[in-house]
Amino acid sequence: MDELQLIAERTAAVPLAESGALDAARARLMTEIAAAGTENVVPLRNRRRWVWTGVGAAGIAAAVTAVVALAPAGLEPPAAAADPVAVLRSAAAAALKATDTPPKPDQFIYTKTKQPGGERESWHSADGTHDGLIKLAGGGNFPLPGCRDGRAQVYKGEEPLKGVTEPCTPRPSYRVDLPTDADAMFAYLTADRSGEKGDYNAMGKDIVALANETYLPPAVRAALYRAAAKVPGLRAVDHVKDAAGRPGVGITWPLGPEDDPKVAKPVVIVFAADTFLYLGESGTAVTASGVVDAVGQRP
Known part of the structure; x- marks a missing residue:
């Protein structure tokens, strides 16, 4: 199967966006390609053409599918179209761009x-x-x-x-004690888990707890999302909304080994599909947050 056929099959169910709406998505695609290694991209004499080597057809198709699926303009792709790892990595990149205003100890x-x-x-x-x-x-x-x-x-x-x-x-709710490296963060989440060994759904709940009501420096929040990308069995979910009704792209964890699939519900965390900013999860939406000087104050 050649690359164009594979890409066509992976994106057949995804509606097309307007050209202007794809600018951010196009930039994310190039970022994903660059992350795989710039040595794999070789310019030809014609600067408008490129040869992609070392990147498999399946990898190219997955990257294109993820970008098309997560394009803005309100498009919501099928669940299989979005790559959960790419979504979490994009969320980490977005977190690194956030303004950091460290709170004082008495705030x-x-x-x-x-x-x-x-x-x-x-x-x-x-x-x-x-x-x-x-x-x-x-x-x-x-x-x-x-x-x-x-x-x-x-x-x-x-x-x-x-x-x-x-x-x-x-x-403390200001968590400067947490790792800024994805591997170290994953080790922390594994050691400080609330569930049994191998219960990644419980780990998902721990990640939500950290993301919801703590102040994480940008590098720490980025490490949290990159660590989440290491969980096996992740799945992207389309047409998902947070508890406030805001649409986005969802990431869900597999249920734990002791969970009854007829009763237990997997954690689904939700990111804005255009900015990849964290919105909350299917049961809780973060609608406002900030640093204040006293109980009762609001930012």
């Missing part, structure tokens, strides 16, 4: 999310030593006691129990 990471049960706002202490708060739109506040001198206040509901504390370790 808070504000996050507003939309869930099936309503909206939720949270104020997490940047250094883990200050008292934060979770607020639900339907009513109810959940204190997040800071850990100071190895002790944290104990609450009963919303009320602190006078004179009652418990041992603790600060849990």
